[in-house]
Amino acid sequence: DAGVIQSPRHEVTEMGQEVTLRCKPISGHNSLFWYRQTMMRGLELLIYFNNNVPIDDSGMPEDRFSAKMPNASFSTLKIQPSEPRDSAVYFCASSFQLNEKLFFGSGTQLSVL
Amino acid sequence: KNEVEQSPQNLTAQEGEFITINCSYSVGISALHWLQQHPGGGIVSLFMLSSGKKKHGRLIATINIQEKHSSLHITASHPRDSAVYICAVREFGNEKLTFGTGTRLTIIP
Numbered sequence: 096d097a098g099v100i101q102s103p104r105h106e107v108t109e110m111g112q113e114v115t116l117r118c119k120p121i122s123g124h125n126s127l128f129w130y131r132q133t134m135m136r137g138l139e140l141l142i143y144f145n146n147n148v149p150i151d152d153s154g155m156p157e158d159r160f161s162a163k164m165p166n167a168s169f170s171t172l173k174i175q176p177s178e179p180r181d182s183a184v185y186f187c188a189s190s191f192q193l194n195e196k197l198f199f200g201s202g203t204q205l206s207v208l
Numbered sequence: 209k210n211e212v213e214q215s216p217q218n219l220t221a222q223e224g225e226f227i228t229i230n231c232s233y234s235v236g237i238s239a240l241h242w243l244q245q246h247p248g249g250g251i252v253s254l255f256m257l258s259s260g261k262k263k264h265g266r267l268i269a270t271i272n273i274q275e276k277h278s279s280l281h282i283t284a285s286h287p288r289d290s291a292v293y294i295c296a297v298r299e300f301g302n303e304k305l306t307f308g309t310g311t312r313l314t315i316i317p
Binding site: 138150151154184196202204 | 238
């Protein structure tokens with residue numbers, strides 16, 4: 096298995112632009128998590144899905160952030176409009192079930208200028 | 209709110225030394241994770257444990273539920289062990305992980 100696949104690896108955009116981050120979980124995994132990592136706040140959970148259904152999005156910073164999981168093999172995290180304070184590394188992770196070992200993607204380094 | 213504290217924040221050691229990284233948390237948990245983040249940024253889950261001890265190669269993780277404390281040990285440390293080690297805990301009835309701030313380990317040849 097190729098592991099959790101995220102794209103793009105790096106994204107540089109200007110303030111106000113829409114940004115879409117993509118994630119392909121490991122095949123057969125039922126749970127998917129989006130995390131954000133910054134120097135100031137470390138790793139934070141943004142949202143997680145179980146069986147494609149969003150379970151808890153209380154970590155999503157504000158309405159500019161949205162996430163979808165249209166099927167078991169694909170999820171997106173969208174920021175519209177983006178702001179410089181959104182600059183961070185965004186990680187996607189999946190697990191076979193909730194409460195099980197997490198497998199992380201390589202992350203997307205987002206820079207909003 | 210669960211507070212997760214790691215110590216030390218930074219650790220530099222010579223190759224071959226025995227390494228211990230500590231994690232303490234403040235409320236009851238259902239599981240604790242140890243993660244490794246290499247300089248390139250990728251995150252690997254090393255252990256998930258809820259009691260006792262787990263071992264994988266040169267790495268050993270222990271947890272004491274009563275004392276709300278976990279340790280990660282590395283035996284015969286090697287420069288490739290240089291990374292940030294992050295402790296994360298999951299509270300009962302909550303799928304969210306609360307993360308520690310990490311321990312930056314540097315092993316000198």
